[in-house]
Amino acid sequence: IPLIPTEKSVNFRNWDCTFSGNNGLERLCIEIVKKANRNIIDLNPDLFWDIYKKFMGRGYTLFNEIILDGFIYLPKKYSDQIIESLLTNINGSIFVSNVSRGNKLTLIKQVLSKHTKYCNQQNFDNLQDKIYKYLPENAINTYRDRINFNKRNSKKVYWAFSGELQKEILEVLPQERISEKCGDMIKVLERKFPEGTRYNQRERD
Secondary structure: OOOOOOOOOOOOOOOOOOOOOOOOHHHHHHHHHHHHHHHHHHHOHHHHHHHHHHHOOOOOHHHHHHHHHHHHHOOHHHHHHHHHHHHHOHHHHOOOOOOOOOOOOHHHHHHHHHHOOOOOHHHHHHHHHHHHOOOOOOHHHHHHHHHHHHHHOOOOOOOOOOOHHHHHHHOOOOOOOOOHHHHHHHHHHHHHOOOOOHHHHHHHO
């Protein structure tokens, strides 16, 4: 674990399995750690939490992959603890760029699909409210770039600057628990993104 890089400035190419044919020692290290975590969780789930709590919500994509994978295997008695951890920093907790299949929201969708069934209503409400209000960090720049591009070109483009994450996440929450406004948002986003969101690009490739 101490050898796994955390700094965003580090070149993750050798660690990132999105690169074709990346079967090197770095990736093997990640896979071994994930497998070991599953054994730890079977024997002592609290130990898993103690090991990784200092890395939670920090935006370290490699550790996000490891932590979210572990969350999937934690029993339902940890559901509230998991949701509360995610809520401390959504941006720093849910994104994983280095997955071998699916997209960078695949793991968090699996986590939420399981644990939002069992967390208490207050945590569930806090989560869906956070997702409902979510705005990507680059939303303002995307909106500005779209305006400038359309001013300079006769062919107009529509680059979505919000809504994609909401569609991906809200759809996996238990529908019997979501609020009316979130249910309405899902319907709107289904019409807005009939071909799916950019997060699904890897799944379609």
